[in-house]
Amino acid sequence: MKTVTLIPGDGIGLEIVESVKEIFAAAKAPIIWDTQIIGKTAFEQTGQLIPDALIESIKKNGIGLKGPAETPIGKGFKSVNVQLRQLFDLYANVRPCQTIEGVESRYENVDLVIFRENTEGLYSGLDYYDERLQIADTISRITVAGSKRILAAAFEYAHQNKRKKVTLVHKANILKQSGKILLDAGHEAAARYPHIEFEDKIIDNMSMQLVRNPERFDVIVTSNLFGDILSDLCAGLVGGLGVVSGANIGEEVAIFEAVHGTAPDIAGKGIANPTALLRSAVMMLFHLEYTEIAQKIDQALIKTLKQKELCTGDLGGNANTKTFTQNVINHL
Ligand code: NAI
Numbered sequence: 001m002k003t004v005t006l007i008p009g010d011g012i013g014l015e016i017v018e019s020v021k022e023i024f025a026a027a028k029a030p031i032i033w034d035t036q037i038i039g040k041t042a043f044e045q046t047g048q049l050i051p052d053a054l055i056e057s058i059k060k061n062g063i064g065l066k067g068p069a070e071t072p073i074g075k076g077f078k079s080v081n082v083q084l085r086q087l088f089d090l091y092a093n094v095r096p097c098q099t100i101e102g103v104e105s106r107y108e109n110v111d112l113v114i115f116r117e118n119t120e121g122l123y124s125g126l127d128y129y130d131e132r133l134q135i136a137d138t139i140s141r142i143t144v145a146g147s148k149r150i151l152a153a154a155f156e157y158a159h160q161n162k163r164k165k166v167t168l169v170h171k172a173n174i175l176k177q178s179g180k181i182l183l184d185a186g187h188e189a190a191a192r193y194p195h196i197e198f199e200d201k202i203i204d205n206m207s208m209q210l211v212r213n214p215e216r217f218d219v220i221v222t223s224n225l226f227g228d229i230l231s232d233l234c235a236g237l238v239g240g241l242g243v244v245s246g247a248n249i250g251e252e253v254a255i256f257e258a259v260h261g262t263a264p265d266i267a268g269k270g271i272a273n274p275t276a277l278l279r280s281a282v283m284m285l286f287h288l289e290y291t292e293i294a295q296k297i298d299q300a301l302i303k304t305l306k307q308k309e310l311c312t313g314d315l316g317g318n319a320n321t322k323t324f325t326q327n328v329i330n331h332l
Pocket of ligand 1: 009012067068069070071072081241242243257258259260261262263264265266271272273274275276314
């Protein structure tokens with residue numbers, strides 16, 4: 001048995017976490033949940049956005065599963081998602097994006113993995129407003145060490161998973177200093193893996209190419225902001241935000257979470273698709289080397305997704321979160 005810190009988060013997070021718990025219980029997954037609060041709810045109850053109890057729990061367990069947490073837009077507190085990633089130095093945000101049989105999409109053979117640098121760039125927190133001059137400066141800090149380690153992680157993943165190509169996405173034509181750091185780190189890592197093809201692309205061109213020919217890409221590595229945006233774009237290539245999973249990986253800690261947010265437009269209606277969080281939870285089981293149980297849950301999910309009528313509304317089906325959950329359990 002392994003204890004995992006469970007952070008339901010806000011909005012649909014509360015609904016989809018229940019779904020994962022039910023499916024894990026039905027599959028007899030050897031996981032004990034240590035549930036912790038974060039963000040606005042945590043602040044109201046403890047006076048802390050990231051309570052000490054949550055930090056202690058993650059330190060102790062080393063593994064977390066997290067639902068989405070709300071961030072006020074254009075005002076208010078700094079994203080607790082970003083804070084958590086920086087606090088535990090979860091530098092690699094790994095987001096696989098594959099065509100799923102049965103899930104409608106315009107493309108057939110998408111099979112790519114995004115490595116988003118998760119602690120630097122425009123999310124470094126260097127965000128200032130000068131009241132007198134009425135100027136805002138948001139600094140994108142890129143470090144040599146940070147760039148080397150995300151490139152190393154992407155290449156090592158490609159090597160371990162027999163992937164053929166790594167594409168580094170940047171804006172080095174305009175952002176010359178930070179772009180050069182990333183490109184240098186890319187070439188340096190590529191030299192250590194001569195059997196893996198390496199290319200680099202400028203973000204604007206990459207966005208167009210991904211929409212036209214996503215099947216040409218394999219492992220994509222990029223900075224924080226570009227990775228954030230491309231992740232949602234890639235979700236759109238394979239059926240939407242309801243189906244794509246993710247992991248925040250560091251040296252000591254790993255926290256698994258879906259790409260999507262709290263979906264305020266559907267929160268509380270009981271219709272959210274739990275697939276993305278469930279797939280993140282399956283990634284977690286693989287990470288913990290509970291391979292058999294991970295495959296069992298994954299197969300049940302794949303069988304469910306093949307039958308459109310058993311799926312939630314975002315995938316064109318008739319199920320709500322609860323009935324979808326039951327459909328997956330029936331396939332276990
Ligand atoms: P969002 O990802 O919450 O929603 C975008 C669209 O996708 C909405 O139409 C939503 O209904 C749909 N959607 C998302 N997940 C779905 C699911 N599981 N099933 C069915 N439909 C789904 O993005 P939005 O609206 O821009 O952000 C809302 C809030 O979430 C913000 O406060 C934002 O900061 C936060 N957020 C948190 C993240 C995290 O905790 N890792 C990641 C992204 C956003």
